[in-house]
Amino acid sequence: MVKYFLGHSVLRSSWDQVFAAFWQRYPNPYRKAWPGGSKWKLHKAVNKEQASESPLHSDICSKHVLTEDIVHREVTPDQKLLSRRLLTKTNRMPRWAERLFPANVAHSVYILEDSIVDPQNQTMTTFTWNINHARLMVVEERCVYCVNSDNSGWTEICREAWVSSSLFGVSRAVQEFGLARFKSNVTKTMKGFEYILAKLQGEAPSKTLVETAKEAKEKAKETALAATEKAKDLANKAATKQQQQQQQFV
Amino acid sequence: MNSVGEACTDMKREYDQCFNRWFAEKFLKGDGSGDPCTDLFKRYQQCVQKAIKEKEIPIEGLDFMGHGKEKPENSS
Numbered sequence: 001m002v003k004y005f006l007g008h009s010v011l012r013s014s015w016d017q018v019f020a021a022f023w024q025r026y027p028n029p030y031r032k033a034w035p036g037g038s039k040w041k042l043h044k045a046v047n048k049e050q051a052s053e054s055p056l057h058s059d060i061c062s063k064h065v066l067t068e069d070i071v072h073r074e075v076t077p078d079q080k081l082l083s084r085r086l087l088t089k090t091n092r093m094p095r096w097a098e099r100l101f102p103a104n105v106a107h108s109v110y111i112l113e114d115s116i117v118d119p120q121n122q123t124m125t126t127f128t129w130n131i132n133h134a135r136l137m138v139v140e141e142r143c144v145y146c147v148n149s150d151n152s153g154w155t156e157i158c159r160e161a162w163v164s165s166s167l168f169g170v171s172r173a174v175q176e177f178g179l180a181r182f183k184s185n186v187t188k189t190m191k192g193f194e195y196i197l198a199k200l201q202g203e204a205p206s207k208t209l210v211e212t213a214k215e216a217k218e219k220a221k222e223t224a225l226a227a228t229e230k231a232k233d234l235a236n237k238a239a240t241k242q243q244q245q246q247q248q249f250v
Numbered sequence: 251m252n253s254v255g256e257a258c259t260d261m262k263r264e265y266d267q268c269f270n271r272w273f274a275e276k277f278l279k280g281d282g283s284g285d286p287c288t289d290l291f292k293r294y295q296q297c298v299q300k301a302i303k304e305k306e307i308p309i310e311g312l313d314f315m316g317h318g319k320e321k322p323e324n325s326s
Contacts, residue, residue, distance in 0.1 A: 020274040026251040067254040069298050079282040110307050114315045119278045127315045
């Protein structure tokens with residue numbers, strides 16, 4: 001299950017100014033690494049972009065960008081600029097998440113931002129996502145920057161994001177296993193009842209009944225085994241799904 | 251802004267300066283030819299790619315712009 005976000009922002013600057021600024025965003029007061037890593041004084045947002053609601057550009061002061069590098073860049077034959085930027089950010093989680101996922105606390109988040117700048121059409125498209133902590137959560141963001149339809153001196157940003165977690169698959173596996181085990185226990189319970197009722201009602205438990213009890217026990221064992229296998233399979237699928245999505249080859 | 255490879259930060263800043271000038275003055279105005287920053291970029295890349303390998307940052311084999319993925323629009 002994926003959480004979807006759709007947003008729209010406007011910058012009161014022309015497209016060429018915005019595209020140039022895109023490469024010079026870091027550091028800025030909202031996201032540079034502060035020596036000592038202490039709290040920030042809140043500034044009033046001077047720029048709507050900095051106060052946007054994108055899941056990758058969250059609340060002011062909550063994330064620090066530690067490093068920024070271009071790791072690929074080329075100009076295509078049709079004069080578009082393709083770039084890939086690697087960012088590392090601190091991984092700030094709420095305390096309950098730190099307790100649940102201690103292994104993730106120590107590691108920074110690595111984020112890739114791919115972009116296509118098309119000066120002829122005056123548009124820029126970006127796609128940004130995290131390449132580690134992926135088993136816990138993946139956030140993908142796609143932005144299209146273009147000239148504002150009302151004011152050609154302004155730039156608008158259409159932003160979509162998808163937030164997903166393979167933990168959702170794990171909880172499904174736990175539920176499936178729980179239900180299957182419960183069903184096999186019900187079978188055992190009913191057979192047990194039949195057996196003891198027959199006994200109490202003075203009937204020697206017939207051979208059939210004793211055998212049935214044994215069969216029920218065997219069947220219950222098989223059901224539980226099948227359930228465990230299914231649950232394992234679901235959990236594995238969920239865990240590898242995120243990795244596969246990140247590791248596709250061309 | 252620092253590079254992920256501590257030794258690469260100066261090279262990165264030099265390249266960034268060159269790129270930002272070329273990007274605003276040439277590329278955005280339709281003149282994408284004659285990139286004057288290629289040597290700086292090569293030096294910078296040699297350094298940063300080495301640092302990425304040393305830190306085992308998993309940037310290999312990832313589709314540009316995440317191509318090939320179906321993007322579901324709805325969620326609940």
